[in-house]
Amino acid sequence: GNSVTQMEGPVTLSEEAFLTINCTYTATGYPSLFWYVQYPGEGLQLLLKATKADDKGSNKGFEATYRKETTSFHLEKGSVQVSDSAVYFCAPTRISGYALNFGKGTSLLVTP
């Protein structure tokens, strides 16, 4: 099966700082990889995705590259904003899987 390890939060950054949230996974076969974001009081929503090795997913200034050799999918953003404050979940899944396996989430707080 799949399992995922995310860096522990909370992460507190000043506006315009560089963000990295680490995610590593173990999986049978080659999973698809997703980052979901949960803004306060809301459900999760897809942030970005990658389906094969060396793919780079990107959205809203966030990026993550599917690294097969290190089984990692670290989330990065060059300059965070206060509006990026949220909880971020890494989720690897097999193409033949039926539901997502989520990491425990990393809480990000961006201060002005």
Place this chain on the structure above:
Amino acid sequence: NAGVTQTPKFQVLKTGQSMTLQCAQDMNHEYMSWYRQDPGMGLRLIHYSVGAGITDQGEVPNGYNVSRSTTEDFPLRLLSAAPSQTSVYFCASSYHRQGLLWVAFFGQGTRLTVV
């Protein structure tokens, strides 16, 4: 676009009471699932369904029942609520096409407190 609709948004139950959390999606997705979110635990899968009439257990199924009589609806039943079931519950629906992506759409959540 309604997407995934969960009701109610908030609920307080007494220990031993029963209730059903409703989940409906209007995207004709085959897959639906229920998660609970607890501090420090992330999201844990309770039950899931790969189509009408087909359900299976996830990581933490005890104390919960589900059924899937239609593609649109996937209710979660608590037969005898316990304080340990105090949590935020999320329903999700997903699509899966050969060679394409697996993306989940989530409801807004139901915050349940069992006293």
